[in-house]
Amino acid sequence: MTTIRVTRRSSGDAGDAQAPTVRPGAVRLELIDPVSARTTLDGAWWPRTRDLNAELAPLLEELGRRGIRATRVAFNPDSWAAAPRRLRVGDRTVRLGWFRHLDPQLLNLTGDLRRGRLDLLVVPPDTSEADAQRAFAAATDRANGDEPTVLLSGLDRPGLDPDRGQPAP
Template structure:
């Protein structure tokens, strides 16, 4: 899934709400289709409604933990075997489709070296993505 070894982010996610436990099943299913079985999810607490310390997804218990040091526009998922950790940009659910598309493109193209919040800000300032006149 990583596109560029110098990239900070391994992917992007656009949840439909700020309820982490409700949004995780779709994300974890998509990751499992890519052979990443998730055991824990770390997130910034200011971007999500309060969540418990654990949630059940597809019959498995997933540990949840919030850390104020995590970029509020990212989540970090750790695989069941502990070998893989993926850091994902989180596009806020109330942002529009065009912004989400630009943010995803920046991550996929490896233009995310300054982290999730900076990448999202760059996507919001789409002037750098436009063709020169």
């Protein structure tokens, strides 16, 4: 399996299609950068599993390398396996909170003083690469006004309940 390229999309980037160039195991993340007017989403993340405990530390470390320091993470528990209330990342502790009212395909990170809240589309792990690339392009489009579940509803992914945007029961 190949991965999505990990880049920052500049305001002038029109979404040029390029072959993925990320090393295997790298965090599959793309952010809208630089930050300007508030958008519905700030980027997209494509974890490899639904184990938030295993997936979150590498994401937070990658965000740290990009100058973003999250101290709290909010998520919908219907999309993830059980997760701890706190997660140790490097020399700090990040607080996790689950909220059923959050969109199941949204990860909300707060605590960075320069960026404020960061809303990431969570592309389900079983998504095909082609669909993930389309989801990344839509999520990082500054003109996007769709909520995460709506954005993903048009993708052809097995096992997804199209009305709720989460794994089918």
